[in-house]
Amino acid sequence: MSAAHPSAPAGMPLARLDEGYPVLAALSPSGRRRLLEAARWMRVPGGTCLFDEHQACEGFPFVVDGSIRVVKSAPNGRELPLYRVGSGETCILSTSCLLGREDYRARGVTESDTVLMLLPQAVFEELLDERPFREFVFHLFAERIAGLMQLIEEVAFRRLDQRLAAQLLGKGRTLHRTHQQLADELGSVREIVSRLLKGFADQGLVRLGREQVEILDPAGLRRTASGEPARSTD
Structure with a gap:
């Protein structure tokens, strides 16, 4: 990922982050403080490649504004859209890469001007010890898996x-x-x-x-x- 900023962009209050991700209000005071101290903010123009295949995952993204289109590319240039990530959602590939310590296997491109908060891997792993955050991550992970299974059925059988x-x-x-x-x-x-x-x-x-x-x-x-x-x- 690129275009990172060490602090929240001007005009982007934390209330906007909390509105999209209510789970953050359920963190312990120390967990929330650790998250906000370690997080990096990114304001990225539309059409920017945030991550690509075989790149390492730099952290867990919270989409505060805008959206990301995640696609799988073939050698001939064709692309298969896998899913989109909007405010309040998370990226299953980023999650799986962090949990498995593996590189990305798809590409993520911003569809419009996008604001992200990126949580470093070490803090992401720390927060998994807190039940609300752990349940949030795995609930969205399960939803994305179900969506990808539906996509596989669409492509294979329709x-x-x-x-x-x-x-x-x-x-x-x-x-x-x-x-x-x-x-x-x-x-x-x-x-x-x-x-x-x-x-x-x-x-x-x-x-x-x-x-x-x-x-x-x-x-x-x-x-x-x-x-x-x-x-x-x-």
Whole structure:
């Protein structure tokens, strides 16, 4: 990780940290003091690579503002999005790297301007002795594992057209996404996603525009997402 600052950025009160991470209020006075004394603050521009494969983990991140996109990259340049980390959440890769003392096996990139508080490994290990912090870490760890298992099921057992249809749903009538962005989110390539979107448009499910997709038939997309055959228009 980079762009570290030794103290909290101006205009970023500790109340913002406590709001996102209520567990910090449950720490012992000595534990909280140790955390705040050892923590490093980072203000990172959007699009910054915070960590990459084969890099050592420098600490346990608390996301105070912004978000981080964690992806697995292939040698051909394709990426599979694994999860996002927002305020109040934690990074399962950072946790596993600290617990196992191993390097990262994926890449983390900020999606927007992001403020982090980074807890050094030694203090992270000390705080695991406190029950509230330990339960917080392992609860979020379990949630992330469940999310990754769902992702594995999606990739292994659902066709790409089903996954794309599901990706388009639940975000309003119009999605402001490029075909490349949709492909990145699905871990696919733009050409395949563009071909599928054209097929959806030919079926009357969507209308394609410049960097946007307008949903015309949500029920039809839901049928596609569930794997049901398209209804005949005859």
